[in-house]
Amino acid sequence: MKSWQENLTLVPISSIHIGCGQDLDPTEYVIHDQLIHHYTHLQMFHALNPKTLSAITKLAENARSAEDQLALRSLIYQHRDELAQQSNYQFLVSPGLIEKYQATINKVAHKDNKAQNKLALIRHAHNPVTQQAYIPGSSLKGAIRTAITNQLIQAKKITTIKQPKSDDLQKKLLNYKNVAQDPFKRLKISDAMSQRPIQKFQIATNYAKNIEKRAGGGIPVQIETIQIGSQFTFNAQFKPYEPNQNSFSTDIPNIIDNLNLFYLPKLKKDLQNWQNDTRINAEWKAQLNQLISVLSQDIAQNNIAFIRLGHYAGALSKSWDGIRKIANVKIIDFRNPAKFMQDTKTFWLAENAQPLGWAIIARGQLPAQLTTFIAGLSAQDQTQYSQIQERQQHYAQIKQQRIEQKQRQLASQRQQEQEQAAKQAAISKLSPTQRLIYELNEDFTQEKANNRQNPAGELRVKINELIDMAANQAWSRDEKNQLKQTCIEIFQYWKIDVKKNSKVKDKLKLLNEQ
Numbered sequence: 001m002k003s004w005q006e007n008l009t010l011v012p013i014s015s016i017h018i019g020c021g022q023d024l025d026p027t028e029y030v031i032h033d034q035l036i037h038h039y040t041h042l043q044m045f046h047a048l049n050p051k052t053l054s055a056i057t058k059l060a061e062n063a064r065s066a067e068d069q070l071a072l073r074s075l076i077y078q079h080r081d082e083l084a085q086q087s088n089y090q091f092l093v094s095p096g097l098i099e100k101y102q103a104t105i106n107k108v109a110h111k112d113n114k115a116q117n118k119l120a121l122i123r124h125a126h127n128p129v130t131q132q133a134y135i136p137g138s139s140l141k142g143a144i145r146t147a148i149t150n151q152l153i154q155a156k157k158i159t160t161i162k163q164p165k166s167d168d169l170q171k172k173l174l175n176y177k178n179v180a181q182d183p184f185k186r187l188k189i190s191d192a193m194s195q196r197p198i199q200k201f202q203i204a205t206n207y208a209k210n211i212e213k214r215a216g217g218g219i220p221v222q223i224e225t226i227q228i229g230s231q232f233t234f235n236a237q238f239k240p241y242e243p244n245q246n247s248f249s250t251d252i253p254n255i256i257d258n259l260n261l262f263y264l265p266k267l268k269k270d271l272q273n274w275q276n277d278t279r280i281n282a283e284w285k286a287q288l289n290q291l292i293s294v295l296s297q298d299i300a301q302n303n304i305a306f307i308r309l310g311h312y313a314g315a316l317s318k319s320w321d322g323i324r325k326i327a328n329v330k331i332i333d334f335r336n337p338a339k340f341m342q343d344t345k346t347f348w349l350a351e352n353a354q355p356l357g358w359a360i361i362a363r364g365q366l367p368a369q370l371t372t373f374i375a376g377l378s379a380q381d382q383t384q385y386s387q388i389q390e391r392q393q394h395y396a397q398i399k400q401q402r403i404e405q406k407q408r409q410l411a412s413q414r415q416q417e418q419e420q421a422a423k424q425a426a427i428s429k430l431s432p433t434q435r436l437i438y439e440l441n442e443d444f445t446q447e448k449a450n451n452r453q454n455p456a457g458e459l460r461v462k463i464n465e466l467i468d469m470a471a472n473q474a475w476s477r478d479e480k481n482q483l484k485q486t487c488i489e490i491f492q493y494w495k496i497d498v499k500k501n502s503k504v505k506d507k508l509k510l511l512n513e514q
Helices: 041-047 050-061 066-078 080-086 095-109 137-155 166-174 252-273 282-294 296-300 368-428 432-449 458-472 477-493 502-509
Strands: 004-012 019-024 029-032 035-038 089-093 121-124 187-189 199-208 221-226 232-238 304-308 346-350 358-363
Touching (some): 004 252, 029 080, 029 095, 035 080, 035 368, 041 050, 041 080, 050 066, 066 080, 080 368, 089 368, 095 199, 137 166, 137 187, 137 252, 137 304, 252 282, 252 304, 252 358, 282 296, 282 368, 432 458, 458 477, 458 502, 477 502
Parallel strands (some): 089 199
Antiparallel strands (some): 004 358, 019 121, 029 035, 187 232, 199 221, 304 358
């Protein structure tokens, strides 16, 4: 078999969450204007004034108690406007999570210690620089491997539970002895990337399949999901076996066929079981049933494949049919000892009432029916996503205005520093007498700046002292004239007529004497 490679498209048909081991800490985001605003510590530094930053830093350094942590989050929330404007990353957020956030913040304000750990958000796999979500190639490859090996198990009619362990069974199925010989090493699946992933933080809840047992659901989690309306592309390639390797081979039609054989029956069964389950989004169920029907030809021609991905997709999508006891799908019943079963008792629902993890992989152009399905179920998220882009543009304008204002302030500061340096240089060249006249002018300038008129104040005393000094010491004619002109300007500012006021007139005459 020859080498091959092909570019494929992946589109979610329900909310998908693939974890990355990271949480979004409550100190790294605020919910404001129906959006999550995620900011870095540097952006927080630029957003807040020094006094607020000092208070936050002090709380963060000493936040050992629950009360301190709550006070820190409460303070951050008080400055949500500034932080939202400075943040570079905005995400959609569900109504239920907004409500929970507001309720928890209110508890924070009342120092409810139980509220402290309720605001951490579980991140989807994402680029740490752009924050854009992606589908890891390892997740895709794992799902493909499960589907292919499951069909090998069915072909060999392996049904007994007395089989080797999972790894040993895979070695037997794929005819290899060690990891280096694993034929799936020759199948390369890239990460699936999107230029416009629709990312949404929402609440997911684990429900009992039997609605009568636990209708209200279990403990909820807050997760980041990629939504219907996102579109990802990835590359798949396969290298042929070498003489020292086994002869296992596959191609895209074979991969798609195996995916559909494994995942599609599970989806159809779930849709059948959910037919009267009001917990599941009714529109999603109806549209998906119709989609499966109209895509039957594309399915038969191996142009599209159904696949289920992510942590909350359920154990059935990650284990082999018929021998799940070997695959270690452990179903825990807290009232009885742990046991192994062939089916799960619970399933996860996102807040939008969609089961998590379903997607379609397509070769070539997306079928028109699939495009219609996506457009119908993603309209609201698409509209909100467009609002994010508008908000980002608005915030970008605000940031640019702040940058320009800062630049103007810096330019003004540099100009003042240059003028001050030039002034100091000029002062250093003055004679002692000229410096006294300069200082008198500076005092006069300050009096005018303060809008003061005090003819009997310190400035008048200084004038008299300088005139006496000029008259009694060997001041030059030019220096006396400079002092006289300055004094006349000051008297005029005080509205004193130097020609009619005899005291002033006599004092100024001292500057005329040789």
